[in-house]
Amino acid sequence: MHAHSKLKTIASWVFALLFFLLAAVAGTYPLAFKLGEGVLDPGDGVLNTWILAWGATILARNPGQFFQAPYFYPARDALAFSENLLGNLPLFGPLLAFSGDPVWAANAFLVLSVALTGLATYALLLRWTGSRTAALAGGLLFALSPVRMSQVNHLQLFGLWWTPLTLLATSAFLRGARWRHGFAAALCLALQFSSSVYLGYFLLITLASYVLARLWRTPDLRTRTLAIRGAMLLAGTGLALGGLLWPYLRLSRTWGMSRTLRDGTALGADLLSYLSAWPHSIPYGGRLAAVLPLYAHEKYLFPGLVVLALAAWALGWAFSRRREKLSQEARAVAFAGTVAWLLSLGPTLQVRGIITFLPLPYAALFYLVPGFSAIRVPARLGLMVALCLSVLAGIGLSRLIARHGTTPLRRGAIAAAALALVLVDTHHRPLTLYPRPVPSALDRALSRAPMGPGVFVPMPTYKREADGILESGRMLLTLPSGRSLVNGYSGFFPDSYLELARHLENGPTPEALDALAATGVTWLGVRYDQMTPGERLSWDPAEVPGGLQLLWREAGQGALYRIDRKPKPSPLAATLALPPTLSGDRAFTLALTLEAPHGTWVAPAPAERRALRISWQGASPRTEERKVWLPLSLQGSRSIGVPMRTPRKAGNYLLTVEGPDFVATSSVAIGSQAMPDTLTAPIQAQVSWQNPPPPPRVLAGQRLLLEATIRNEGGNVWRAATTWRERLAARPEWLRKHPRWIFDNGAGEVGVAVRWTEKSTGAEIAVGQARPRRYPLAFDVFPKETYRFEEHLFAPEAPGTYVAELRLADGFDAVAAPLAQYEITVE
Structure with a gap:
């Protein structure tokens, strides 16, 4: 009898696995039938495929070099610019070994992750309810x-099966405090963190809320x-994860990487996002409220009517049966889901795309919880809401x-009806597959290039949506060769990448080479075929520039060069630009002008932000260190900002x-009277400009150099950067007028805003990613x-006559009247 029961249990689990595999194949159609033929996203999807591959x-060849990924050269620990997805490799690795194709393995991984997530949720519900039908449906x-x-x-958001298993193990640990259940919960938590830092923090929030509710009521x-x-x-668990997270902390200190509450504000869920259905959903897409604020693709959070109805039934039962164990579990899960919903709204309440600036708990966690500031998209906490x-x-x-x-x-009829409704509720249109990156003639010619680090142009500065697609494809195609690339794609970019990209904006100039x-x-x-007509003007010269040796060229496609150039070394001189007097005990970003008078100054390795020693000698001596980015190399002169406190x-x-x-060195007087600035008083727009105009006629997509010498004719200091503590200490009357200080929108921070409009209609257009x-x-x-x-800007890509307008901007808001306007015809 015991053997028969055991076989029955095994059979039921095999059935559940096959059920969820079939559901995964159907739910990801046509992916399972075209695993090697395309990608689900040509940008982030290809990037994650590259990370997994x-x-x-590298773990099979040299595990110690795991974080030394061959992109963003010459930056170290380059993999830490993105999620490392380590916890997904036990599933992805065998798939890659079997197929030898990263795209095939990544697509198969996604299909299997859907099945495993369903199976893990099934295990949780089966343990809690004892009903296989309810477990299959959930x-x-x-x-x-x-x-x-x-x-x-x-x-990176699909390796989610460890979350239900962590809840299952934690529930058992709370009931008996047994080591085996505790170890299982800790292991699942660590594996979820190693699969995705995003999902790890989401699980930690959900787990803490669930445990708190269970202990409070029991x-x-x-x-x-x-x-x-x-x-x-x-x-x-924290110590075990420390080794995995340490490179991220080190990189944050090296490059000054951090998120701001601006990201959370823009990427938090709208209050109506939970009524906004995914457009691909057949029963709901296009039938419910279509809330389309910024980054709408992150905010389709309507879970479905069937799940809402069944969850409401569970809550009604749970609050009427408070003493039953399952009722306690249900109420704890409901509380965890409520916390996740509240945090998914981000730092401030949004309604139909309108930011109310009503503070929400996410803002407090952002500043108080270590590592929480890494969560760029609060709306993704909707995943935990969906789980609950x-x-x-x-x-x-x-x-x-x-x-x-x-x-x-009756039980059979209820089960059949419930599963049918669930299938209808989750039914959606077939997924869209995009062409996978394929080698170009230049990629095939790379065998002629030296094995050292290299760079592809055009090298984007991420002013256009398609730039991520360009760079992620290059990363995937060069992975088999092991070549290091200056190019790269991630949510963060090292200063070295942006500096070299700016050098290459004007073609193969001596400074760039x-x-x-x-x-x-x-x-x-x-790659000529990836350039706009305007870009090809700079990169298709009639003669090979000095310092380059042509290795391969094909008309209209591309060219490959060996760089054979030795810059003439130069010493580095530096001067400080200070006013005669500064306010005491205030934060400023002061100008430091660097100059290489006799050739090229080259920064010592490694490429990273440099610690500058700042000392004040006088009535109250003090010394501090601040890390700033210095140029990788310098010809001529350049001014940089150095933050310091007087x-x-x-x-x-x-x-x-x-x-x-x-x-x-520089002498300066420190006074006791505060200097008015743009944090404590409005911008004064008394400004004079001296600027050569850009060419009146350009090609579509051509880069334009906009130059201006701006003079501050007012009485306020234009601040380059402010902190939330400074905004907190600012005048109360200013805060009443500008309640956004807590959301880190850059209040008081001055910049130059560039706005493009059509001359004929006056309508504003987006050039690149923002307007x-x-x-x-x-x-x-x-x-x-x-x-x-x-600054180099892209001209619009559609022919026509446009007006480029420059203004001073405070935070997100352009606060000054147009200070320069240029009429430009695009051909």
Whole structure:
């Protein structure tokens, strides 16, 4: 009898696995039938495919180099610019070994992740309810939830099966405080974190809310043994994850990487997002409220009517049966889902795309919880809301069967009807497949290039939506060769990438080639077929530029060059630009001008932000260190901003800034009277401009150099950067007029905004990714001082006559009247 029961249990699990595999194949159609033929997203999807393929490859060859990914050269620990997806490799690795094709393996991984997530939710519900029908329905609701499936372009969000298993193990640990259950919960939590830092934090929030609710309502669980063992397991998990997360902390310190509440404000869920259905959903797409604010693709969070109805039934039963164990679980899950819903709204309430600036709890967690600031898209917490609703729906269905399924026939009818409704609720249109990256003639010619680091142009500065597609494809295609690339794509970009990209905006100039050679780049690949007509003007010269050796060329396609250039070395001189007097105990970003007078100055390796030693000698001596980005190489002169805080005591001081290869000194008086600035008073727009106009006629997509010398004729300091603490300390009357200080929108931070309009209609158009595009000041501009603005912009890609307009901007808002306008005809 015991053997028969065991076989029956095994058979039921095999059936569940096959059920969810079939559901995954159907729910991801046509992906399972075209695994190697396309990608679900040509940008982020290809990037995640590359990350998984890199991880599986390097762990088999040299695990110690896991974070030394061959992109964003010469930056170290480059993999830490993105999620490392390590916890997904036990599934992805065998798929890659079997197929030898990263795209095939990534697509198969996504299909299997849907099945495994459903199976994990099934295990949780089966343990809690004892109903296989309810467990199948709940697992299916979450595995194919429209909230999940709307994120198919984000492969990193699909390795979610550890979350239901963590809840299952934690529930058992709370009931008995057994080590085996605690170890299982800790292991699942660690695996979820290693699969995705995003999902790890989401799970931590959900888990903390669930445990808090269980302990609050069930005093019997609050034992000393539980507390001690739980603390030990949590500490052990944290230590284990420390090694995985350490490169991210190191990179954050090296490059100054951090998110701001601006991201959370823009990417938080709208209040009506939970009524906004995924457009691909057949029963709901286009029938419910279509809330389309910024980044709408992150905010399709309507879970479906069936899951809502069953979850409501579960809650009604749970609050009427408070003493039952399943009722306690249901109420704890409901509380966790409510917390996730509230945090998904981000730092401020939004309604139909209108930001109300009503503070929400997310803002407090952003500043108080270590690592929480890495969560760029709060709306993705809707995944945890979907999980909690699916679990509640499974509980609701189990109670419905228990109440009305008094006979086998009735139970069968309820089960069949429920599963049919679930299938209808999760039904959606076939997924869209995009062409996979394929090698070009230039890629095939790369075998002729030296094996050292190289760069492809056009090298984007991410002013256009398609730039991510361009770079992620290059990364995937060069992975088999192991070549290091200056190119790369991620949510973060090192300053070295942006600097080299700006050097290459004007073609193979001597300055650009010296910068590449100084960095150690040995080859240059040019893709004419990926350029606009305007870009080809600079990169298709009649003669090979000096310092380049032509290795391959094909008309209209591309060219491959060896870089053979040795920059003439030059010493580095530095001067500080200060007003005669500064306010005491205030934060400023002061201008430091660097100059290489006799050739090219090359920064010492490694490429990273440099620590500058800042010392004040005078009435109250003090010394501090600040990390800033210095150029990789420099010809001529450039001004950079150095943040520092002035001494508190008034008097005369000698300010010294010491960095690699330079020392700059300047005398300055520190006064006790506060200097008015744009944080405590409105911008004064008394500004004079001196600027050469751009060419009146350009080609579509051509890069334009906009230059302007701006003079601050007002009485306020134009601040380049402010902190939330400074905004908190600003005048109360200013805060009443500008309540956005807490949301880090850059209040008081001055920049130059560029706005494009059609001349005939006056309608504003988007050129690149934003309208208007804002360029922050590099350093504070004091009254009667000047600032040199120089930026390359893309011309519109549609022919016509346009007006490019420049304004001063405070935070997100252009606050000054147009200060320069240029009429430009695009051909």
